[in-house]
Each structure stands twice: as structure tokens, then as C-alpha cells.
Amino acid sequence: MLLRLRLLEFRCHERLEFFPTPGRNHLVGQNGRGKTSILEAAWFLSRLRSFRTGQPREMARWPGKGFAIEADCAATAGGPAEHLIVRWNDGARETFLDGNKIAMPEFWGRLPTVLLSAEDTVLIRGPAARRQAWLDALESLAVPAHLVAVQRYNAVLKQRNAWLREWAGGRRGDRALGEVLDAQLVATGLAVTAGRVRAAEAAGRLAEPLLEAFFGGAAVCRFAYRPGFDPAGGEEAARTLLREAAPSEQRQGRTLAGPHRDEWIIQWKGKSVGRFGSEGEQRLSALLLRLIEAARVREARGRWPLFLLDDALTPLDPERKLTLEQLLPADAQILQAGTVMPDGGAVWEIGPGSCLLPAIP
Structure with missing residues (x-):
């Protein structure tokens, strides 16, 4: 479970800190505000690669040469938390667990994630x-x-x-x-x-x-x-x-x-x-x-795992969309990016300057 996510110089976000709820979290806002970038950061923290580019330097906020992603995560709500950090700077990647530098195989998948995307x-x-x-x-x-x-x-x-x-x-x-x-x-x-x-x-x-x-x-x-x-x-x-x-x-x-x-x-x-x-x-x-x-x-x-939904439901017909919604576990944590204010779940609106606030329906 993702308790906290912090981005530094990542994509369009100079600094962003996010405390998702245990259930469903909707990220809404105008196009270009960096909603998908938050999903990408969580995925990179889990798999150490992007689902949008094969070049990590493209994820560094221009004109910088590096970025950092930090997270606190736990196996269950209220359980002991791990502090994860991945840093990328000018071609060099470092991974840390609770302040200690560890190798990639030990870091990979500590925060298990699954991405559902229309581009898949x-x-x-x-x-x-x-x-x-x-x-x-x-x-x-x-x-x-x-x-x-x-x-x-x-x-x-x-x-x-x-x-x-x-x-x-x-x-x-x-x-x-x-x-x-x-x-x-x-x-x-x-x-x-x-x-x-x-x-x-x-x-x-x-x-x-x-x-x-x-x-x-x-x-x-x-x-x-x-x-x-x-x-x-x-x-x-x-x-x-x-x-x-x-x-x-x-x-x-x-x-x-x-x-x-x-x-x-x-x-x-x-x-x-x-x-x-x-x-x-x-x-x-x-x-x-x-x-x-x-x-x-x-x-x-x-x-x-943490489910990351990036425009995964839009291309589906209504029947399949309903089926997919029913297949998503009720007790899973979900981050979903979109532009439309949804029904149900916590809603977070990304405003100018990477300001992430609970949205008022």
C-alpha cells in the first residue's frame, strides 16, 4: 500500500507530495498538469522503468539532468512502513531502502504495481x-x-x-x-x-x-x-x-x-x-x-498490488467497462488519472504549480 509519494524534479513537477487513501484515488485536472506523470512515478518506483519512454533522462524536469522519487509503503494499512527512494542523475541510478543503498534486484517490485492503460x-x-x-x-x-x-x-x-x-x-x-x-x-x-x-x-x-x-x-x-x-x-x-x-x-x-x-x-x-x-x-x-x-x-x-489506471476504461464498450470495474478488487488501492470528476472514491485535483488538493465535488 502506498502511504506517501514524493516527486522531485520529475516531468512537469518541481516538487509534489501526495498522501493517497487506502481505497480508490482519482487524479483529475486539466490536460498537461501531470496526472499521468504521477502514475508513471509510482510505476518507475516499482519496476525501475517507465511505461512512456525508454530514456530516463526524458523524465527529468527540463532543463535538469536528474530526478528523485520517494515513497513510504506498507504491506497493510497500519503495518510497518518501508521508505523507498530511487534517484536518477545524468545516467546513474541509485536505489535505497530505509536509507540504505541496495541493488536493483532487491529493490524491484517492493511496491508491487499493475498498470492498466489504453496504450498497452x-x-x-x-x-x-x-x-x-x-x-x-x-x-x-x-x-x-x-x-x-x-x-x-x-x-x-x-x-x-x-x-x-x-x-x-x-x-x-x-x-x-x-x-x-x-x-x-x-x-x-x-x-x-x-x-x-x-x-x-x-x-x-x-x-x-x-x-x-x-x-x-x-x-x-x-x-x-x-x-x-x-x-x-x-x-x-x-x-x-x-x-x-x-x-x-x-x-x-x-x-x-x-x-x-x-x-x-x-x-x-x-x-x-x-x-x-x-x-x-x-x-x-x-x-x-x-x-x-x-x-x-x-x-x-x-x-x-497498487493498481494504476491511465485511461484504461475509456476505449471499452459499456458492458466490458462495467465488467472491468467489477473485477477490480474492492479492497485494493487504486490510482486513476482522468479529466472528468468521478463518482465515489477520493478525488485529488492537480492545479497550477503541481498543487495537489482534495477536490470538492
């Missing part, structure tokens, strides 16, 4: 890396060590690609180094694959009641995970795959087998939603994945 269809129709990252996040919300496995795999992959580029450039790479990198790629890759298998199985299980609520049955939707390394084949199968790919890899200068080649496909009535689905099907699929994330947090941690 990129998760469905975007490149495979988007869905790989979603599976990794789903597993890391329950098993934080999976995030470390992904980091290790990516580090080995980067080294191996550099080694392969030597071959592609006409120089013969050190074969002994190549054998070491192959062994490391297999070991770390199979660890990542095992986590994604667990995440894919959890997604299928947690999706069933959601599909029942949205469509009256789970038969309409199926998930298909296609790993780059066969988890059943183990190390020998992975090594064989690398040996077979070696000539092509040395010509192209990049690794052609492993979890970075995974695909996770969402199918509606037998067709890929990403390739053949309508805009509406892709939008509903994205919402489904985010609600699966929330259910995963509830299952693993015994509490709901």
Missing part, C-alpha cells in the same frame, strides 16, 4: 521481447530471484554476441572463450526458461476466472509458450542447438538460439491476437494480462 496493446502486437519481459515480470513478482537469472543471461548473451562479431568481422575468436560462453549461455538460459515455464503455467491458470467473467468461458483464449531452449531436453539439447546454429551465428555475428528467441502467443479462437486480432481483441488481451499480474501478486504475497 503494444504488449500484444509488439515484438516478442515485450512478451518475454512480461513473462519475466510475472515470475519475478512471485520469485524475485528470477530477475537475477534474467540479468545473468543477458550479460552472457552480450558477451557471446561480441565474441561472435569477431568471427563475422573476419577475425577468429578465441575458441576456449567460446566454449566457456556456450556453457554459461546454456546454464543461465535454462534457468530463465524454467522461470518462464512456471510463469506461462501460472498465466493459464489465473486467466480462467477472468475469461469466465469477460466472455463466459475460457475456451475463447489459449496461451502458447515456444521456448528457445527445450526445457525437457536439458543441457544436451541446448548445446546441440548451439552447435547446429554455429555456422550461421559466426556469419551473422549474433546468437540465434536461447530464451531471447522465445515467443509467447495469445490465441483467440485459434488465431494469433497479435497478428490477426482486432483492435478490441488486442485491447482486451492486454487488460487480461495485467489482471493476471494482479492475481499473481495476490497469490504470491497475500495482498493486491
